Amino acid sequence: MPKDPNIKKVLVLGSGPIVIGQAAEFDYAGTQACRALKEEGVEVVLVNSNPATIMTDKDIADHVYIEPLNIPSVTQVIEMERPDAILPTLGGQTGLNLAMNLHEQGVLEKYGVRLLGTSPESIRKAEDRQGFKDCMEEIGQPCVTSDVVESVDGAVEFAEKIGYPVIVRPAYTLGGTGGGIAYDEASLREIADRGIHLSRVGQVLIERCISGWKEIEFEVMRDSAGNVIQVCSMENIDPVGVHTGDSIVVAPTQTLANREFQMLRTAALDIITALKIEGGCNCQFALNPDSYEYAVIEVNPRVSRSSALASKATGYPIAKVAAKIALGYTLDEIPNAVTGKTTACFEPTVDYCVLKIPRLPFDKFTTASRTLGTQMKATGEVMAIANSFEGALMKAIRSLELNVRALKLDKLEGLYTDEIEDLLVNVTDERLFVVAEALRRGFSPKKINHITKMDIWFLERFKNIIDMENALIACKGVPDPDTMRRAKEMCFADSYIGHLCGMAQAEVKALREQYGIIPSFKMVDTCAAEFDAETPYYYSSYDGENEAEDTGSGKKKVLVLGSGPIRIGQGIEFDYCSVHSVWAFSRMGYETIIVNNNPETVSTDFDVADKLYFEPLTAEDVQNIVEQEHPWGAVVQFGGQTAIKLAKALTDMGVRILGTSSDGVDAAEDRERFDAILQKCGIPRARGKTIFTTQEALDAAHELGYPVLVRPSYVLGGQGMEIAYNDRNIEEFMRIINLTVQEHPILVDKYLMGRELEVDGVYDGEDILIPGIMEHVERAGVHSGDSIAVYPPLHLEDKHRELILRHTKNMARELGVLGLINAQYILYNDDIYVIEVNPRSSRTIPYISKVTGVPIIDLATRVMLGEKLKDLGYGTGIYPEAPYFAVKAPVFSFEKLTDVDTGLGPEMKSTGEVLGIAETFPQALLKAFKGAGLRAPKKGGRIIVTVKDEDKRELLGIARGFEEMGVELYATSGTCDYLNDNGVECKRVNRVTQSHPNILDMIGSGTVDLVINTPTRGRKHDSDGFKIRRATVEHSVGCVTAIDTARALLTVREQGRSEDLVPIDVTKI
């Protein structure tokens, strides 16, 4: 029971779609908070537009609304549910802003909804720049001195007051264009002059330059009685200047003596006290490395990404405790679940070292600028625990899944030392490796410190790793026991030791076992062993005592492999699947063991599985766990590609793979084997050829007929796939593809321009259950993860439905599927063609589970364990359609990534998704667009259209539709002439290369509501289209790059009615 018995029903706001800067950590926080509320007997109402989350499950909240996170829809939910209170601080910045808006617009007051936890006054104080500055001044906490000036003389005057160097930031220019660091008056005059000129309002901010200072963070908590604690301290290895989300972070701080540490800890506690926060808070400081001088950089009065990291790093459940504080409990009244004896009122102390490395998306966005700065670019992160810094670093690098197994990037080896020195200056995601390479070339830590400002202690640790490499190389063959032990204590992988010593991985393993060097597992217990703890949360070490004892439950053990860091193409969906499978196994009476390395997720919460191993997901690291636990079986089909690729290694270790075997996975990916299966089952697929040369490609295209799909074989996730419409396209793509040496043939397939359909199914060896069929709004050619998906399909004939069922079942049988299967089809010329089949979980599982009410993961898990679908209560065949339409729309993070082309194609680019559910298709679509933040122009609005020739005919109808709605159309010459010639009124706008004002000026003017631009295929990075699309991102103008998306927007404008939208409780489906 809450301390206040009047709180019976609480509204929790989620953080919406996954975008850069707001990822799975809020699903973790929100899920923990909901469970904490339910534990107190509170009825929980949840609103979140993101269907891939665990928090939007009916097991987590009592009422779940997957609705747009905006004032009208949340107001409706409040009206329907009449909650007593709202919990604002667990849904990231999105949730917090929304709650504050609801408060400010009087919605909360109108419906008598109390804000729990921190008061709105406190939140406002922390969020408002000036208010915060004033508050800090009042309590004597220094901020970074800055002032806005409008003249060069003013800039010089202020700089003289605060001292050089200073940072000049022009107001209202994107990405800080025109700014810079001025070291003296002369350079300041130059930079300030340029900045004032470039700024739209003629202003520049002059700020004291603290780049190079240490960046230190504290996670602190406070309750209503005023009790304050520090949960975790963190130190960024990259000094001030890089967003903490993009920095490599170590916990606890390593280079602060007690005096500096306590000074900042006290400052953090003073800040949370002054702001009167009730719950969790994150305080970031810059600390001068040469003195006690420091400055407060930022304070977040809520649960954050850092608090998720702090929770996983210490075992202290910040979100859960924050939720209980919001209900009125004080820290000393909340039990510590880890020890079971002590309370939440203490400060965790650790006896290991934790390292976080961000996962950046440059492997997908190869053209994006790798430079890191104050704008976060990472999509996810990995965390590693070891009893040394070196060990944590080696583990974290392995966890990144970037084909890097140690502190070494092979491509740097070929560079001249001068080039390495130059690279040291650039802050990029690869700088860690550049530093390592510099150390290998004999640069002293002192010299590198001078250039990078990374603390010498960290550089010495890197050097320690390189010295270890050299010691192993010096062994020339068989390392002695001492060298081997030291290498393993630094968590060098056997494979890497083998690589350095010239031994096979298996030989290294055999040798060290002979030396008695075997891993042991240590517990994360919040208290450095001071109290007896029972947390089943472990990390590996090479110390003597092993704490991962057998639980003695006598149950069969199942190993569930997680999905590692969040990246484009492998998101939170797979954590959803992993967690649900753990719960399903648990219900079936199995002991569950999860392995994962992502600190943001629910799966790495220590009370999800019976045991949690926080370890890299490589074959070798997993083998250590296998040898410790001897699991009865392992599950790989829920953890995305990360887990799937371990299937073979696990089989080789003698571990039973539950569900589809690794051979079945292989059969689906091997073109020849898969073609044979299709032939046997009589399932059509687009005709195709395998070719090597450009001439062969042209011949193939001519034989098949344009358009054709061109792609290298053995590439996953549509990387490098393009649609060619003519010979010119083929020639260009082949040139690009052949820039890298191709070991495998290139595939040229007939591109079928039809409707794309997708299903997820569960197969038990005899029967199949397809919970629902989805249709993609964008035709094939846009990656399925980036297309709008509709459940159920708008018009699908029964015979096609039957074909889909039959084909899926036949393929499942032939592939030996046991559990999940995902298949994509094209409806073309009245027939169903298969595009792709994956015998594993897909990103649509959470969404389709929620909208159909079929617990897919639970069924798949039970089927793997031998149960039959016909006994499970959901029938077989295609499950009856729900009386709703559900539309999933992708969400992108383009504004965070400069130089990335926003045009959609066969490569996935979205970072997250939203769902819209309604009784009609247009209404569901409208909700999805609202959730994704894309608005269709209204009467009097303006659209610029510029499309490739192939799309012009289809554009006509869409343009006409918008014209009839009273929307003004603008286009560049080609499109404009075409529309006018065909009777659609359209005004001309100059091309990018023509004189001003041109299309870019118009986009920048703020008078345009939408741009419809379909990319001309090819990778011409500097094309006009690219500039147009980037301009829309930079000026926050909606932009659609597929003709089908534009049509969908028109549908919404014609048939959608905002005023008729009704929130739907998905738990009632």
Added chain:
Amino acid sequence: MKATLILANGTLFHGRAIGATEDRVCEMVFNTSMTGYQEILTDPSYAGQGVVMSYPLIGNYGVNHEDNESARPWAEAFVVRHLSPEGSNFRCEDTLDSYLKSNHIAGIEGIDTRALTKILRSQGTMNGMITCAEHFNINEVMEKLSAFRVEGTVERVTCSEPWTLPAEGERKYRVALMDYGMKRNMAQCLAKRGCEVTVLPAHTPAAEVLSGGYDGVMLSNGPGDPADNTEIIKEVRKLYESDLPIFAVCLGHQLMALATGAKTHKMVFGHRGGNHPVKDIEAGRCFITSQNHGYVVDAATVDPAVAAVSHVNVNDGTVEGLKYSRPNCFTTQFHPEAAPGPMDTEYLFDRFINSMGGDR
């Protein structure tokens, strides 16, 4: 060089020698602080003890003269997982290893300090020996270990002559600080608040203190079993019977309890670290405190007519502070002077200042 830690329960830990390489017998205790190793080493309360740091990365920021809590390190031995070979900090003057060597502190690194901590936690604080000898007679070692007892430590650590720390700024009060093994920051916390602090040797008779013209007396922390200090306890009783404001910390708190009829007992493994939650009953609030003690006042033996428990440990409910019925006398088990650890309870020094007459 190889080194071995031999525990009184017969467990051996093999590691590498750090610091001085001579054999050392002491009482092994663990500390869970993640920063402040230099303050810990120089805290006289560790006299006779070997300190095991549960945090594995020690020595990262080296050593400097500012962070000494007394003139020299008092811990007998130091046990760490990884000793950083270099120190990185703007105040760093020396590496920790070199400091240990020049101060003759024996040590060992490279052992499973978590396993060791668990032994001390579950079986209690026990004696141990660090040796660099490759061969030793285990029976002889065991005899040595069972014969060892931490005693006479207050006499060893207290100052030989009185000395005075001037007040910072204007002198408002004169305080006598009884040095039973005082941490320097305790005197500094007083000086910072305008007190001229006269540090007196542990055996200074009460009469001398009472006639010294002081505005208040502070009883410091210190090492060993409080009950051993029978003579000092008698003098403390006399101080108690005066009307001089008294504030006592740690050993001082225990001595005052013993002087007023309560009892102390040895804890299984004590409290040593910087994360202990303590509830101030009167304020209704909890504070995170710095702690270092192996003995504790037995709550049941406190005469309610004499004193009331003012602070309790939130983790285990032990006595953390007493407020005496006699005016202006209060004592705490934890360390408001921190160093190392959280400074959240420094306000108690203000309370002491108030008991002497406030900000006059």
